Amino acid sequence: xxxLDVRELSVVFQRKGTKPFTAVDRVSFAVEPGETVGLVGESxxxxxxxxxxxxxxxxxxxxxxxxxxxxEDTDLLKLRPQDLRDRRGRDIGMIFQDPLSSLNPVIPxxxxxxxxxxxxxxxxxxxxxxxxxxxxxxxxxxxxxxxxKEFPHQLSGGMRQRALIAIALAxxxxxxxxDEPTTALDVTVQAQILALLKELVDQSGTALVMITHxxxxxxxxxxxxxxxxxxxxxxxxxxxxxxxxxxxxYTHGLLQSVPRLDADRGGRLHQIRxxxxxxxxxxxxxxxxxxxxxxxxDCIGETVPLEPTSRGGALRCTNPVPQEVPA
Amino acid sequence: MSELASESVGSGAGMSHAxxxxxxxxxxxxxxxxxxxxxxxxxxxxxDGVSLKIRRGETYGLVGESxxxxxxxxxxxLRLIExxxxxxxxxxxxxxxxxxxxxxxxxRRIQMVFQDPLASLDPRxxxxxxxxxxxxxxxxxxxxxxxxxxxxxxxxxxxxxxSALNKYPHEFSGGQRQRIGIxxxxxxxxxxxxxxxxxxxxxxxxQAQVVNLLGDLQESLGLxxxxxxxxxxxxxxxxxxxxxxxxxxxxxxxxxxxxxxRPLHPYTRALLSAVPIPDPWVEDSRERILLTGDLPxxxxxxxxxxxxxxxxxxxxxxxEDRPELRVFDDSGQRVACHFAEEILSGELLTAG
Amino acid sequence: xxxxxxxxxxxxxxRRRIDELTARTSEGGGVSLIRDAGRRLLRNPTAIVGxxxxxxxxxxxxxxxxxxxxxPVQRFPELTRDLTVDSVPGASAxxxxxxxxxxxxxxxxxxxxxxxxxxxxxxxxLIGLLFGVLLGAIAGAxxxxxxxxxxxxxxxxxxxxxxxxxxxxVALARESTQWTVIIAVAVVNVPIFARxxxxxxxxxxxxxxxxxxRALGVRRRDIVLRHxxxxxxxAVIVQATxxxxxxxxxxxALSFLGLGDPDxxxxxxxxxxxxxxxxxxxxxxxxxxxxxxxxxxxxLGFTLLGESMREALDPKNRR
Numbered sequence: 001x002x003x004l005d006v007r008e009l010s011v012v013f014q015r016k017g018t019k020p021f022t023a024v025d026r027v028s029f030a031v032e033p034g035e036t037v038g039l040v041g042e043s044x045x046x047x048x049x050x051x052x053x054x055x056x057x058x059x060x061x062x063x064x065x066x067x068x069x070x071x072e073d074t075d076l077l078k079l080r081p082q083d084l085r086d087r088r089g090r091d092i093g094m095i096f097q098d099p100l101s102s103l104n105p106v107i108p109x110x111x112x113x114x115x116x117x118x119x120x121x122x123x124x125x126x127x128x129x130x131x132x133x134x135x136x137x138x139x140x141x142x143x144x145x146x147x148x149k150e151f152p153h154q155l156s157g158g159m160r161q162r163a164l165i166a167i168a169l170a171x172x173x174x175x176x177x178x179d180e181p182t183t184a185l186d187v188t189v190q191a192q193i194l195a196l197l198k199e200l201v202d203q204s205g206t207a208l209v210m211i212t213h214x215x216x217x218x219x220x221x222x223x224x225x226x227x228x229x230x231x232x233x234x235x236x237x238x239x240x241x242x243x244x245x246x247x248x249x250y251t252h253g254l255l256q257s258v259p260r261l262d263a264d265r266g267g268r269l270h271q272i273r274x275x276x277x278x279x280x281x282x283x284x285x286x287x288x289x290x291x292x293x294x295x296x297x298d299c300i301g302e303t304v305p306l307e308p309t310s311r312g313g314a315l316r317c318t319n320p321v322p323q324e325v326p327a
Numbered sequence: 328m329s330e331l332a333s334e335s336v337g338s339g340a341g342m343s344h345a346x347x348x349x350x351x352x353x354x355x356x357x358x359x360x361x362x363x364x365x366x367x368x369x370x371x372x373x374x375d376g377v378s379l380k381i382r383r384g385e386t387y388g389l390v391g392e393s394x395x396x397x398x399x400x401x402x403x404x405l406r407l408i409e410x411x412x413x414x415x416x417x418x419x420x421x422x423x424x425x426x427x428x429x430x431x432x433x434x435r436r437i438q439m440v441f442q443d444p445l446a447s448l449d450p451r452x453x454x455x456x457x458x459x460x461x462x463x464x465x466x467x468x469x470x471x472x473x474x475x476x477x478x479x480x481x482x483x484x485x486x487x488x489x490s491a492l493n494k495y496p497h498e499f500s501g502g503q504r505q506r507i508g509i510x511x512x513x514x515x516x517x518x519x520x521x522x523x524x525x526x527x528x529x530x531x532x533x534q535a536q537v538v539n540l541l542g543d544l545q546e547s548l549g550l551x552x553x554x555x556x557x558x559x560x561x562x563x564x565x566x567x568x569x570x571x572x573x574x575x576x577x578x579x580x581x582x583x584x585x586x587x588x589r590p591l592h593p594y595t596r597a598l599l600s601a602v603p604i605p606d607p608w609v610e611d612s613r614e615r616i617l618l619t620g621d622l623p624x625x626x627x628x629x630x631x632x633x634x635x636x637x638x639x640x641x642x643x644x645x646x647e648d649r650p651e652l653r654v655f656d657d658s659g660q661r662v663a664c665h666f667a668e669e670i671l672s673g674e675l676l677t678a679g
Numbered sequence: 680x681x682x683x684x685x686x687x688x689x690x691x692x693x694r695r696r697i698d699e700l701t702a703r704t705s706e707g708g709g710v711s712l713i714r715d716a717g718r719r720l721l722r723n724p725t726a727i728v729g730x731x732x733x734x735x736x737x738x739x740x741x742x743x744x745x746x747x748x749x750x751p752v753q754r755f756p757e758l759t760r761d762l763t764v765d766s767v768p769g770a771s772a773x774x775x776x777x778x779x780x781x782x783x784x785x786x787x788x789x790x791x792x793x794x795x796x797x798x799x800x801x802x803x804x805l806i807g808l809l810f811g812v813l814l815g816a817i818a819g820a821x822x823x824x825x826x827x828x829x830x831x832x833x834x835x836x837x838x839x840x841x842x843x844x845x846x847x848x849v850a851l852a853r854e855s856t857q858w859t860v861i862i863a864v865a866v867v868n869v870p871i872f873a874r875x876x877x878x879x880x881x882x883x884x885x886x887x888x889x890x891x892x893r894a895l896g897v898r899r900r901d902i903v904l905r906h907x908x909x910x911x912x913x914a915v916i917v918q919a920t921x922x923x924x925x926x927x928x929x930x931x932a933l934s935f936l937g938l939g940d941p942d943x944x945x946x947x948x949x950x951x952x953x954x955x956x957x958x959x960x961x962x963x964x965x966x967x968x969x970x971x972x973x974x975x976x977x978x979l980g981f982t983l984l985g986e987s988m989r990e991a992l993d994p995k996n997r998r
Contacts, residue, residue, distance in 0.1 A: 042530040142620075156621040186392035187557065188618050191601035195617060213531060216603025220610030239607045257535035259564035261602050262609060265583060268542065269535035269564070275500035276530055280700035290697045291532075300693040407890055434896030447887035450712050451909050460905070461895040495711055508891075515895065 001072075002030035003207050004054070004175055009067035011046070011053050023049040025231035025282060026067065028306075029224075033174065036201060036208040038222035038239075040215065042276050046231040047211045051179050053077075054209075055094055056084045071175070090120040093168030093206075097180035099160035103152040109136075109163055110148030116170040135166040140196055158189035162196065169200060176201070179211045194221060215258060219243055224313075227251045230279045230287035233306060237313035247309070247320040249294045286318065294319045345380040346519060346551050347404070352377050352413035354396070354403045358626060371626045373399040375575035376413070378652070381519070381568075386545065386552040388566030388583070390559050390598070394622055395572040397555045401521045404553070405437055406430065418518070435465055438512035442524035444504035448496040454507055455492040458482075461515045477514065484547070485510045485540060502533035509540065513548070521553045526561060538565055559602045563587060571595050574633040575625055577652055581660040591655060591662040591671060593638045632664070639677035640670055716991040723991065729983025736977050740794040747787035748773065752944045758782040767963045776969065780955050781943070788946040789969055795947040796977070799861055800927035806865035807926070808919050811872020812912075818873065819880025819911070820903040830877070833870035841867040842932055849938045857940040857947075864929045868922055875918055879911035886910075913992045920985030924978035931974055948974050 011024040024046040031037045039047040052058045053065050056076060069076040071091065076084060088094070096102045104112060113135055114128035123131065129148065136144035139162040152160055161181060168176055178197065182190035198221060201208050210222055218225050218239065225242045227235045227250065235248035246252040256270035272291055279287040285300040286292070292299070298318045306316040354374040357367040374396040381387040391397045402408040404415060406422065415422040417437065425433050441447035448457060458478050462468040467477075479489045485506040496504055505525065512520055525541065526534040542565060544550060556562045562569060563583050570580045571592065579592040590596045597616040604610060618637045623629050629636050635645040644665055652663040669675035689697075710718075720726045739746055749755075759782030761768040769777040776786040818829040836844065848863040849855060883889055884907060892902050931949025933939050935957075939950055948970040956967030 042532060158621065186622075187559070188392065188597055188601045190603075191615055192617050194603075195615065214603065215531070215605035216610075219605045219607045220603060220613075243605060243607050254531055255605060257532055258605060259538070259560045260606070261560045261563060261587060261599065261604055262606075265564055268539045271535040271539055272532040273536075274701075275502050275533060277500050278701045280697060284696070284700055290701050295689055297690050297693055300689075300696055402890075405894055407893055431896045431898065434894060437894075439891065439894040441887045441891060443887060447891045449888040449892075449906055449910065452905075453711070460892065460897055460901075464895055464897040464901070497712070497715070498710065511891065511895070 002070075003033045003035075003072065004031040004209070005068070005070040006030070006050075006054065007068040007070065009050065009053060009069060010065070011049050011058065012064045012066075013062060014064065015062055022231055024053065027228070027231070027233055028067075029226050029233065029236065031175065031207045031209060034201075034205045034207055035224065036210060036222045038218040038225040039209065039211045039228060040213065040218050040225055041228035042213055044230070044276050045228040047213075047228050048179055050228075051094075051177050051209065051211050055088060055092065055177065056081070057094075086120070089116050089173070090171045091173050092175045092177065093171070093173040095161070095164050095168050095176065095178040095181045097183050099157065099164045099184070100152060102164055103160060105152055108149050108151055109155070113148075113163070113167050113170055116167055120171045132166075132170075135170055136163065139163070139166045139169075139200075140192070141166070156189075157185055158192060161185060161189075161193050165193075165196065165200070169204070169206070172204060173206060175207045175209070177209045177211070180213070181210075182217065183212070183214070190217075197221070215243075215254060227254075230276075230282065232282060232287070232316065233314065234288065234316045235313065236315075237309070237311060241311050241313065245324050247315050247323065248317050249292050249319075249321055250288050252321045253293070286316070294321065344383055346383040346418055347381040347553070348414070348416040349377060349379050349400075349404065350414035350416070352400065352403060352415065353411045354399050354408060355411045369626055372575050372628055373625055374403060374410075375628070377572075377575075377577050379570055379577060379580065381551060381553060383518075383551055384545075384549055385567040386554055386565050388562035388569040389553065389555045389572060390557065390562050390569060391572035392557060392598075392622070394574070394625060396575040396625070397572045398523055400572070401439070401523050401553060401555045405434075405439060405521060407439075432465065435461075435515045436517055437519045437521065438515060438517040440505075440508050440512050440520060440522040440525050443528050444501065444508045445496060447508055448504060448511075450496055453493055453495055454482075457496075457507065458492075458511055458514050461511065465515060467515070481510045481514045484513065484544065500533075501529050502536055505529060505533075505537050506540065509537075509544070513544065517550070519551045519553065521555070523555045524557070525554065527556060527558060534561065541565060559598060560604075571598065574623065574628055576633060576663065577661075578634065578663045579661065580652070582658065585658060585660055589660070589671070591660065591667040592634075592664050593640050593670065594634045597639075640666060640675055642666060642675075712992075716988075720987060720991040723987045725983050726987035726991070729980045729985075729987065732976060732980030733984060736793050736797060736973075736980070739790055740797045743791050743794050747784075747790040748775070749784040749787040751783060751787045751791040751946050753784070754782040755784065756782075758784075765962050767959055767966065769963065769965070776965065777963070779951070779966065780959060785966070785969070788951065789948075789973065791946040792948045792951060792970065793973070793977075795857075795945060796927055796930070796949070796974070799857060799864070799930045799947070800923050800977075803861045803864035803926040803930065804868065804919055804922045806861065807868030807922065808872055808915070810865070811869045812876055812915060814869065815873035815876030815915075816880065816903070816908060819877040819884070820907065826877070829873065833873050836866075836870040837874070842929065845929060845933055846936065846938060849933060855938060855941055857945070860930050860933050860939050863933065864926050867929065868926065871922070872915055872918065876911055876915050879914045880907050883907040883910050917985055917989040917992065920981055920988055923981040924985075927974060927978055927981075 007028050008026045009024055010022065010026050012020050012022050014020040027050055029037065039050060041047045054069050054076065058065065065077060110129055110132050113132035114125060117123045117128040117131055118125065133144045133148055136147055141147050141159055141162050155163065182193050185193060194217065210218065212218060222239050225237060225239050226233050227248065229250050235251050242251065243255065246255055253270060253272040257272060259269060274291040278290045280289060282303050285302065286304045289295045289299040296319045304316050304318055306314050309315050352374055353376055355370040355372055358369040358371060360366055360368045377400055389397045389400065399408060403410040455478065459468055459474065462474050468474045478492065482489060482491055487503065487506050496507065526537050529537060538561065545552060554562060554565060566583045568580065569583050569586045570577050571594065573594050579595045587599060590599050597618050600616045616639065620637045623636055631647050631649050632645040635641045648665065650663045650665050652661050655662050655667060666675050758768055758774065758778035762782055767778055767780055771777065774784050774786065776789065779785045779788055814829050818826040845863040845867050848866055849859050852859040889902060889906050892906055931952060934947055934949035935953025952967055952970040956970060959966050
């Protein structure tokens with residue numbers, strides 16, 4: 001049984017005087033215990049809204065969340081707010097993009113880590129602080145005893161993200177959701193943080209949902225990758241299958257369009273025309289059709305279903321990129 | 328490796344056709360303190376002695392992480408920030424000696440493309456008025472019909488329809504806005520374009536469009552580029568020569584292919600190994616050089632080699648002696664490391 | 680950037696359907712920031728309510744002679760007859776709000792009071808705005824010692840409580856007229872506008888689009904006038920709407936303290952509230968209630984409009 005089972009999750013934003021906007025459109029995916037699952041897509045694809053909806057962190061007003069988010073046996077969407085708060089932090093940890101704004105600027109780091117332990121595990125302040133020191137050490141923060149007393153602004157970006165990871169992992173959650181955890185960081189620091197996440201996940205058996213726009217980050221980390229476009233999953237596959245043999249023209253185009261450090265230089269990059277705003281509604285066919293190189297008549301008119309593929313993933317495309325035949 | 332050397336054109340070989348020559352450029356920002364009397368209590372050594380040459384028609388890529396001074400160097404080159412010392416020569420002109428009106432007129436020849444296209448376009452002005460502004464400043468708008476024709480052809484060259492003229496920046500998508508920013512830079516017919524993170528604010532699928540556009544424009548207009556970016560993969564794709572900056576100085580410079588194939592400086596090695604590659608097979612087998620510690624403050628840089636505090640190969644000498652950027656071999660590759668040869672040959676191993 | 684060329688295997692009617700569905704950005708447009716903000720302002724109920732309140736009072740003020748039942752300075756025998764120290768006549772036929780302590784029609788005085796009060800508030804704000812913008816623009820554009828000098832002067836002015844500063848100014852004037860009140864209130868607002876404008880001009884000076892203009896070789900004067908000033912004015916204009924409310928309250932406070940226009944014939948809400956309203960509070964509280972209510976309503980109108988303008992002009996809220 002999957003640890004997290006997201007079924008037909010939809011988020012519709014509705015503000016007074018504006019047309020309702022479907023940010024997440026019946027997204028389904030599952031996360032097995034210990035598995036690392038990626039949600040990849042560009043701005044506006046709904047990846048971050050999905051994570052916020054799972055955690056129940058969307059603003060209470062102005063949106064409608066439907067579907068199911070089953071964590072083990074409970075539907076998180078049906079939990080009362082206080083029960084959900086108990087789950088957050090204890091069973092599910094979360095890491096955000098901007099570590100500075102995710103930490104309280106006026107509380108010393110040690111207390112921020114300790115608080116989680118006090119709240120969820122009923123530890124005393126003293127015991128919690130002692131454990132916090134161990135946690136900071138575990139996420140590679142040097143001189144943790146001194147750092148405990150420091151405030152977030154005294155740390156570098158990378159150290160802050162480590163501290164945030166320490167908080168997220170304090171109660172040994174079974175699921176960790178990381179929303180663009182390295183986007184704000186420099187590439188050498190990103191490499192450190194990714195290595196740390198990988199190590200922690202491997203050691204503790206925590207499942208990880210990795211949300212990112214960076215295909216490179218996904219390639220080295222995720223077991224399964226979901227590619228989102230305009231609020232829907234368009235392709236799902238194991239990372240080797242996805243990167244080695246992308247079937248959806250969007251996935252294929254994205255992979256072709258990023259310059260690779262290890263590839264031959266020069267020449268033009270493959271480009272996807274138009275912008276992420278040039279969509280048609282899913283009800284009218286495939287949202288990607290206006291930008292797609294492989295568009296055919298069947299792409300327009302009625303919605304394209306997400307169908308399982310022979311390799312254990314799923315694909316939402318009428319005219320997929322042909323599968324490479326092994327020579 | 329050696330068969331590449333014959334093709335690659337060394338940049339450090341003192342070519343006479345350098346369009347831009349930057350000589351020991353320094354940009355130091357004073358740190359002020361005090362209420363009534365502003366005393367200077369120290370300096371941020373944002374750019375601390377950088378020398379490089381950009382040949383006409385090439386793309387010079389400047390990479391480095393935040394705080395390394397690459398943007399300040401670009402702005403110092405345009406004198407948008409006044410350099411503290413050093414020389415800038417552009418096509419034989421001593422740029423730092425230009426004053427007032429001379430400098431203003433000179434600006435035609437070097438233009439800039441910014442990272443955030445929305446922030447760099449005045450939200451109150453239509454595309455036409457944004458583009459015409461440069462023409463006006465240089466007295467090129469007197470013949471209205473010709474000016475209009477010029478705007479249209481410039482827009483066309485960046486792939487925007489003439490109908491864009493009446494619209495405002497917020498009515499465009501991110502990629503289109505960056506095209507407007509490029510059009511504004513092009514309309515004066517510059518020789519050098521300094522592009523500061525030209526694609527990093529854009530969606531992945533749009534980045535390729537802009538990268539290709541920059542390439543096309545270079546080909547058709549014979550432009551020279553200084554591209555400043557943190558994304559090594561993008562820089563490597565578009566650049567002929569790459570300079571790597573760390574904490575205010577250039578630590579390595581090489582032909583774009585050579586830099587990837589034979590990085591000499593420990594920082595370059597770490598940087599290259601850290602860039603994720605969208606390929607699971609490659610990622611699974613890669614070895615990473617993970618740096619430890621934090622970037623030192625540019626207000627208080629370490630003695631000797633600036634990178635020594637995080638360098639896995641650091642030796643005693645590194646703390647005493649600041650390595651100069653020296654020509655490594657006849658490929659023209661330059662590196663600022665005392666032990667580049669030993670690290671390359673494997674004689675010197677990492678401390679770990 | 681229409682991609683019609685690349686779509687090769689698509690029937691014409693399907694292609695048209697795609698064009699239809701993605702047409703939003705292709706043609707039309709040309710909506711400037713201000714027009715866009717105006718559009719959003721019209722859709723915001725808060726702004727509508729604020730504007731409606733202001734408009735209502737404006738109409739009353741402009742058409743006071745037509746709206747008011749009587750001459751505001753005329754003393755009516757039927758009202759003066761019943762005046763005593765501890766009684767002021769209330770509503771009666773022809774006098775819907777009754778009398779003021781001098782036997783004048785209170786309703787008419789309230790209506791003419793709108794004229795006077797708005798006049799003082801608007802003029803004080805505009806004068807303050809004018810000089811504040813001038814000083815702020817000079818400080819922000821020039822920088823250096825000019826900036827330091829102007830800022831120190833505004834610091835001194837801001838260090839004094841605004842009402843105290845106004846009182847001092849009024850006291851310094853040889854004779855108190857409505858103009859001393861207007862100028863006092865205006866002067867109080869000058870440093871606020873100046874600092875605000877200077878602050879946002881400094882932010883503009885560092886912005887990418889000003890940097891871009893400098894890189895283009897645009898002249899300094901044009902950069903200040905075309906880029907820095909227009910983009911900085913938004914904040915000041917919003918502040919001005921909010922200042923209307925404060926200026927009206929300040930002017931009312933000066934009148935309340937007896938520092939306003941001594942002309943007893945002039946109808947002004949602050950004066951009406953401060954002098955008659957307070958003196959007869961126990962006998963006939965309406966004399967205080969109505970002017971107070973009117974001041975609060977106008978101030979509320981301007982505040983609502985100002986706040987929604989701030990919201991509408993914020994580029995982050997666009998679409």
